[in-house]
Every structure is written in structure tokens, then in C-alpha cells.
Amino acid sequence: MKNFYTNLFVFLLLWVASVGIVFYKPVNLGLDLRGGVSILLQPDLSYALEQEYQRLSKDLYDKLREERVPVLDVLEGKEGIKVELLEDAKIEQVIRKHFPRFEIKERGRGYVLLALKEQEISALREGTVSQTIEVLRKRIDELGVVQPVITKVGQDRVLVELPGLLDLDRAKSVIGKTALLELKLVVDVGSKEDLEKRLTPDLELLPSRDNTQWFLVEKTAVITGADLKTAYTSQDEFGRPAVSFELTDETAKKFGEATEKNIGRALAIVLDKKVISAPVIRSRITNMGQITGQFTLDEAKELAIVLRAGALPTKVDFLQESVIGPSLGRDAIEQGIKAGVLGFVLLALLLIFRYKTAGI
Known part of the structure; x- marks a missing residue:
């Protein structure tokens, strides 16, 4: 009889402990039980490769001039970097010494076409997908979604499941925005046709946000989104929604020197290769700035989120998307x-x- 009461006491104790765990540490419900958004996306690797060629082309041009290789021009594209030579110079030596990631893909009269080696392209693909997952995780954490699923599918696809979030448009807006922020000095403003005649390897032509105006800007950015310490919603001088940002200490010093040297010039605020605004530098600017551009409050909030989380390494394509209601899970x-x-x-x-x- 004594053993019976002992066993009964132990059973009741275990039962109370089990109930306590359930109530104080409830199980988080997944997409099938709570409902939510499911998105299958794919980073645009061809665009990432093109951006990599664009980034490397200026370094290549400068190094060739430094090594006194007679170069007419360096042009980047999707297939690689085309180097136009004034004469048949020994460019292979410079490439092997300073750019071992490249190989000569094609040689013609007066030019060579350089491309990244196959193993370098594979490494770029892996890095792009991994960085995309990391940035998406940070952005989704900002949205407050509990236990999201962000996983690699196949070689270069990413599955995102957001339990409890049923607004597909908002999810796509936050997830899919590249949010590449750059601040670049403006050379001139005018029509696309006139400004195209003045393009050089150090300059690029960018449209305004509404595509009604064109800006000729320096290709090298004064600062980028990677230099931000934080970003948050604010209001401009007219009380409209805006996004304010703070720079890291190291960048603030560099930005202060750059703005002091260029007082009186316009500074283009570029987001995803479009000029949001181009205010004139009136005085030295150090650790803070503001992005204005007739945003709605929701747009300003979303922009602040993606700037805090960082820019995606490339554009993403939405392959499949769906909103799953919680009715199936509720029935279960x-x-x-x-x-x-x-x-x-x-x-x-x-x-x-x-x-x-x-x-x-």
C-alpha cells in the first residue's frame, strides 16, 4: 500500500510539472497551424556577377595605367571586362600578378575580354546566396515574426516562411528591396542624351526616382549603406515622413572631410541606382544625415528596416508566393x-x- 501512494505521488508530481511546462513554455506554432506567408525566391546571380565586374573594372583600369599598359578604355558587361588596347601589349603579366581571379576569355584585334575563373564564379554564387539569407534573417527579425523559416533550397534558391504574417505585399516589399544606398557627388543634371556624351570610366548616369530627370554623378560613392550605424524614421522640415541615419565614427570623419571640400555641390542620395534627392551641401556634415523623397509613413518605416539590416548583395526574383490561412491548422x-x-x-x-x- 505504501508503494502505491509513493507511485501515485510521483505520478502527480510529474503530471503537474508537465502541465507547468506547457503553460509557461508554450509550443510555437508553425506556418501550418498559425497561417502565414510562404515565398520561394532566387537571387539574381547574373546581376551579382555584372556588379562584381563593374566594381573590379575601375581597379583594373587604374592598375593598367599604373603599369603603363597603353589602354584606350575598360568596359564592363555581363560577359566580363573588355579592355581596349592602343597596341598589342603584354597584358597577361599584369593580370597574373594583380588579378589572379581573372582569365582571358577572348582575344581580338585591339582588345581582350577578361572574365572571372569558373571557381571564382562558383564562390561568388555561394557567397551571394549565403549573404542573401543572412540579410533576410536580419530584416525579418525587425518585423517581429516569431520563428521564421529561412533556408536554402537546391543550389541557389531560398525558401522564406513567415508564420502569423498574412500581408504578402508588405512581406515582399521588405524582403525584395535591394536597398543599396550610396551618396555620390553630382557633376551635372540634364537630359539623358546630352549627359551620355560626357560619360567617362569615372562617371555614371542615373535617373531620378520618377524617371523624369537624369544625373551625371561620380561613380565612386562618398559613403554607402555599409557605413551606417543605424537608421530610423523621422520628419523632414515640412513634417513629411523621412529616414534619418547615423554614421560610424570612422566614416563620419571621412564624410566630414568630403563634404567640407565640396560645399556648394549637389550630393545625390542614391537608392538602388535611382536618385531619391540631390540636396546642395551647405556646410560640413559629419555623423548624421537624412533621406527625403516624398515617402509615405509605411515606405519610410520599411526603408529604415532594410537600411538597418543591410543591403541585399543582388536583386531577387520571386518564383513562388502564397498566403496560407490558419483554418487547416485550427481544424487539426x-x-x-x-x-x-x-x-x-x-x-x-x-x-x-x-x-x-x-x-x-
């Missing part, structure tokens, strides 16, 4: 509760019928 939970209650009642009746008082 209700059926599970009914089955559990019915099973408990039947077991209790069986024990009482078989063991009488002991069963109770």
Missing part, C-alpha cells in the same frame, strides 16, 4: 483536442470497469 488542433478528451474518457471508463475502486 480542434480535432486533436477532441480525440485527446475522448481517449481520456474511454481509458478512464475502461480502468474503472476493470479495476473498480483501484481503477478510480
Whole structure:
């Protein structure tokens, strides 16, 4: 009899502990039980490769001039970097010495076409997908989604599942925005046709946000989104939504020197290769700035989120998207509760019928 009461006490103690765990540490419900958004996306690797060629082309041009290789021009594209030579120079030596990632893909009269080696392209692909997952995780954390699923699917696809979030448009807006922020000095403003005639390897032509105006700007940015310490929503001088940002200490010093040297010039605020605004530098600017551009409040909030999380390494393509309602999960939970209650009642009746008082 003593053993019976001991066993009963231990059973009750374990039962109370189990109930306490359930109530104080509830199980987080997934997409099938809470409902939410499911998105399958793919980073645009061809665009990432093109951006890498654009980044490397200026370094290549400067190094060739430094090594006194007679170069007419260096042009980047999707296939690689085309180097136009004034004469048949020994460019291979410079490439092997300073740019071992490249190989000569094609040689013609007066030019060579350089491209990244196959293993370098594979490494770029892996890095792009990994960085995309990391940035998406940071952005989704800012949205406050509990236990999101962000995982690599296949070689270069990413599956994103957001339990509890049913607004597909908002999810796509936050997830898919590249948010590449650059501040660049403006050379001139005018029509696309006139400004194209003045393009050089050090300059680029960018449209305004509404594509009604064109800006000729220096290709090298004064600062980028990677230099930001934080970003948050604010208001401009007219009370409209804006995004303010703070720079890291090291960048603030560099930005202060650059703005002091260029007082009176316009500074283009470029987001995803479009000029949001181009205010004139009136005085030295150090650790703070503001992005204005007739944003709505939601747009300003989303922009602040993606700037804090960082820019995606490339554009992303949405391959599949769906909103899953919680009705299926709710039905499963209700059926599970009914089955559990019915099973408990039947077991209790069986024990009482078989063991009488002991069963109770």
C-alpha cells in the first residue's frame, strides 16, 4: 500500500510539472497551424556577377595605367571586362600578378575580354546566396515574426516562411528591396542624351526616382549603406515622413572631410541606382544625415528596416508566393483536442470497469 501512494505521488508530481511546462513554455506554432506567408525566391546571380565586374573594372583600369599598359578604355558587361588596347601589349603579366581571379576569355584585334575563373564564379554564387539569407534573417527579425523559416533550397534558391504574417505585399516589399544606398557627388543634371556624351570610366548616369530627370554623378560613392550605424524614421522640415541615419565614427570623419571640400555641390542620395534627392551641401556634415523623397509613413518605416539590416548583395526574383490561412491548422488542433478528451474518457471508463475502486 505504501508503494502505491509513493507511485501515485510521483505520478502527480510529474503530471503537474508537465502541465507547468506547457503553460509557461508554450509550443510555437508553425506556418501550418498559425497561417502565414510562404515565398520561394532566387537571387539574381547574373546581376551579382555584372556588379562584381563593374566594381573590379575601375581597379583594373587604374592598375593598367599604373603599369603603363597603353589602354584606350575598360568596359564592363555581363560577359566580363573588355579592355581596349592602343597596341598589342603584354597584358597577361599584369593580370597574373594583380588579378589572379581573372582569365582571358577572348582575344581580338585591339582588345581582350577578361572574365572571372569558373571557381571564382562558383564562390561568388555561394557567397551571394549565403549573404542573401543572412540579410533576410536580419530584416525579418525587425518585423517581429516569431520563428521564421529561412533556408536554402537546391543550389541557389531560398525558401522564406513567415508564420502569423498574412500581408504578402508588405512581406515582399521588405524582403525584395535591394536597398543599396550610396551618396555620390553630382557633376551635372540634364537630359539623358546630352549627359551620355560626357560619360567617362569615372562617371555614371542615373535617373531620378520618377524617371523624369537624369544625373551625371561620380561613380565612386562618398559613403554607402555599409557605413551606417543605424537608421530610423523621422520628419523632414515640412513634417513629411523621412529616414534619418547615423554614421560610424570612422566614416563620419571621412564624410566630414568630403563634404567640407565640396560645399556648394549637389550630393545625390542614391537608392538602388535611382536618385531619391540631390540636396546642395551647405556646410560640413559629419555623423548624421537624412533621406527625403516624398515617402509615405509605411515606405519610410520599411526603408529604415532594410537600411538597418543591410543591403541585399543582388536583386531577387520571386518564383513562388502564397498566403496560407490558419483554418487547416485550427481544424487539426480542434480535432486533436477532441480525440485527446475522448481517449481520456474511454481509458478512464475502461480502468474503472476493470479495476473498480483501484481503477478510480
